Amino acid sequence: MTNALTVIALLLTAVTATTAALTREPVRQAVVLAFLGLCLALLFTVLQAPDVALSQLGVGSAITPLLILLTVRRVRRQEQADEHPDRTE
Amino acid sequence: MSRTARLRLFLAAAAVLAAALITAATELPGFGGHHHPYGERAVAAGLARQTANIISSVNFDQRAFDTLGEESILFGSVLGAAILLRLARDEGKRRAAAEPVLPTTRLFGATLLPVTLLVGGYLVAHGQLSPGGGFQGGVALATALHLAYVAADYRVLKRIRPLAALDVADALAAGTYAALGLIGLAQGAGYLANTLPLGTFNQMSSSGLVAVINAAVGVEVASGVVVLLAHFLDQAVEIVHNGENR
């Protein structure tokens, strides 16, 4: 049973990681990265590494997406500012 | 190089790399093998030091120097982000605007915030006993504060976030970690030696220095992540180019 669980978690991780690398648009990629965080946490738990899974949950599902989205938000705001120099957001 | 040339070059090289990795994988001991000499020694050493969570024992006692380096990376990144995301000469700050949220979300955020703080504190406090520890708990604590941003808006977060104090706390915790090592040095047992009383197995007060370092790491991670995110939030929400309208 554990083997089956490991294989499932590994497959989920591989598929999500591949998609994350292939997703071109940063916001969509951020969602996929959050997914990747979940899959990795699942994999780590199956591999009996709860401490690591806890870290991954914190970093993968909260911190990294927040960082990426804040970056994108700043970048977008700049784009708007460049297009309409007299108006923001 | 043109884009296709680059891709071809990469794919050719990646094929070699892939072949090498596959060959290496077949020569590795099979998945789930029983040969872990260092791991077994680490378990014995951790139990001898009255630490129930062996991972914490490895992180904060046996390989505490690694973790000192890791916390310094965090500290350095917080300082680095502060320097990189500082106000440029041609930029100013504007007031953050209120942002719309559903009333249920707001209420939920207000309820979840203390719960998350509690969970974070719990994870830090039990680091030497159960899964979790300074880092995991610290991240949860930092995330808790940012519920104020995602469930309300940036102005609320700024009100409940003692940024100046956290900035100092981050540096102090980083310094404390490095300084804690000197205790062992002064006692002649070596840098970062666990010379504190070890306590009883599976109790909150067990494992000596591990618990203390764990707490310092918790403080550093929580405050460091908040400060780090504060710089990003300032950029995303408040800082504008002087040419931009406010």
Place this chain on the structure above:
Amino acid sequence: MTPRHTLALVLLVAGAAALLLAALALAVLPGPYLRLHALSPAAALGAPLVALALAVDTGPGRAAVKLLVIGLLLAIGGTVTTMAVARTTVRAERKAQQ
């Protein structure tokens, strides 16, 4: 098999079925609105049911209370976030139609 275990199993099957149904609905149903409709009750129901099953299996004690708290958190969190997601979806659709 004691009645307690049977109850736990029944609850587990019910909870898991609710979650699977939600996942299936998410994948199969056409259109964003329908999906969201199917999603929220199943998720809000499934998680607490499974938590309850685990609590029943564990028996009374601190561990069971913790399980129930987690189930409650999941139910509330799932519902509220689903609403928030729904609102964003609605807005996006509206904007797309404009």
Place this chain on the structure above:
Amino acid sequence: MSVFPYLVAGWILLAGLYGLVTSRNLVQAVGCLAVAQSSTYVLLLAVGYRSGATAPVFSDLPTDAPVVDPVVQALVLTDIVVGATVTALLLSLVIQLRKRHGTVDPEELTGLRG
């Protein structure tokens, strides 16, 4: 089964590198770096796994139970922190670069060449 986890780790690494090579957006490139990094987590934890064993956390376990390797777990914990902080630093560079250069497309970054 005995090599599958290692192969997955290698696959993730190559996928991440592919994403980096073909990236047209620096934010996305930083994300791809995070993907490439996750291959290290998978490899290390797979190396430390021992079948039939459980986590080396003895608060709810007899001390003679078979456990998996705690050392790799400590390594991966460190790795995760390092990854997150480096991601943050790189993203802050991207933010400033966008302001000064006006693009986040690495193909248009030609200020330094030759």
Place this chain on the structure above:
Amino acid sequence: MNTADLLPLAVAVPLLGAAVLAVTGRRLPRPGRDALATAWAAADVACLTLLWARTAPDGRAVSWLGGWSPRGGHSVGVVLVADRLGAGLALLAAVLVLAVVCYAWRYFDEPSGEHGGVFPALLLLFEAGMVGFALTGDLFDAFVFFELMGAVAYALTGYRIEDERPLQGALAFGLVNSAAAYLSLLGIGLLYARTGELGLAQIGAALDQHAAAGHGRDALVVVAFVLVLAGPLVKAATAPFHFWLPDAHAVAPSPVCMLLSGVMVELGVYGVARIHRVVFAGAGGLPDDAVRDTLLAAGVLTALVGAVMCWPQRHLKRMLAFSTVGHIGLFLIGAALLDPAGLAGSAVYVAGHAGAKAALFGLTGVLLDRYGSVDEHGLHGRARELRLTGLLFVIGALALAGLPPFGTGLGKAVAEEAAGHWGGWLPAVFVLVSALTGGAVLRAGLRVFGGLGARPAEDPEAAATTGEGEEPEIREPGRRPPVPMLLVPALLLAGCLAVGVLPGVGRALAAGAAAFTDRDGYLAQTLGGAPAPAGAAPEAWWTVPGVLLGLLSTLLAVGLATAAVRRAPGRDTSGLFRVTVLPLRRLHSGLLGDYIAWLTVGLAAMLAALTAQL
């Protein structure tokens, strides 16, 4: 104080200093901050000097952290090991940090208020990372400190956020180096799977046992070798992993460049040599011949690429950065000989080069300070007024070219002689690279400070990075250069001279090189056995051929520089130049995707080369 205690202290002191500066920095006035930073940097120099003095010339100081000394040859802790080369490199890093802190007293337009003290705090963290990397005897610990110096260096490189180029350079630096660090970690994972150990000595011993148990050499060791060394090799800017270096070093603030070029890159070569020697040089590792050939090829390629790319540069800092690439190639050649003599030559060379290169970057900082430009063409003749600066610059260029009796000349002579034993043509590489890099810098010095020759014409075909329009690093252009900005480079050049003149330095480093290559001694002393006496130390002193070759490369450099200065402007570039240099320049495209692709290509090439020779 115990000698062993000095090792962790040398890492802890700057870490504590960084924390103190971060807390008090915003409350102290600028001079207070500078004084604090200087005191802290000086304390670490003192600590490491003591360590250097107390380390036996042919022995090592070993410190098991946390008191986890090995029992029966096994330990669960992290070990720090200092031999003369490791401690010496750490000392070099500390001295350069002290120099940089002093250099930046009056130089840097450091933001005050909220961010006061952050810059020196980052410098101290950088120092902690370099010292930790130089002293550690544990593979994963090396990864951690490698990342520490990396992360801080990215931030320091992108320090001038008002200019786009530093940001771009820092980003390339960060992405490429982080990717390489993760490859290293994968390699560490492979080694851990095979041996179940993390300490360098333990892994080495376990690999040997594996071989002694009758297992043959296999692909796993090759793959692990290549992956583990990916990090240090990229940090050392070995071709084709070198693309990030000119981008980063050309744009980082001048004081930071002094550190990056002076010692951080060299730490990469040190890491390669150390990891190979302790982990892979035994029976369970790789055959010496295969490793030597592979690393020699990489070294020669790096040296030639660096030198050829250095010559046509007009952006002074980029020119210096490419000259670093060239010299790194030479250091790698010395280390790749895998014998004490070559290593001793590289060690002396690194010490001398650090002084010369840091001084040159410092002097370029004076130009940037005064004229807001580091463009060779744009500054033509403008810096005639800075006589002393010009003199120092020319001396630095000659030192770079290997003029006896500078330390660079001595190191080059010793390494050349060692290399000559393995391939008669290798000394030619040393001469050529020294002449080209020294000549390029000399040419720039003559043009900028002497105003010699006509102003060069623009070449529309070259994809060149100009040095115009740099953001000045301070806010009062046109002031007299402050005293520390000249004194520090002068002292650094004096240090470069001292390395070549004082016989003690060369002798100590040669003994250290013998201890470094003594693998059995390292294993025995680290794991708690009795060390056997190390082999005889090689000779590291001037010889007649060495002096002559040094003079030859200097003369060549002078000849090249004067020829270039005298050349009539607007004359067509030669055909040879068109077919060699131009395509090479085009490869340095500044594009991130290219850099990662080259990283993969380099790995694949190394894998193929090593497998073919197995």
Place this chain on the structure above:
Amino acid sequence: MNAWLIAAAVLAACGVGPCLLLGLRGSPEQRLAGLNLAATITSVVLLLLAQGFSRTSYTDLALDLAVLAPAGTLVFTRFLAGRQQ
């Protein structure tokens, strides 16, 4: 081998799988809906694993995810709402 682990495996494969189907393509809003459900299902799987491995201390994972996942989802909704204005 017990009912809890079987349930965990089924939920991981047939629960998270469809969420991935939606979450890895389509518009950000669609992906977010997938992520949201995936987080809930993952929490449940983590709970089941804790029971299946008979490790009560593993429940901390589900607890952590239960408080962090809503924060993560709200981050996205906050961003998407800002973008739509």
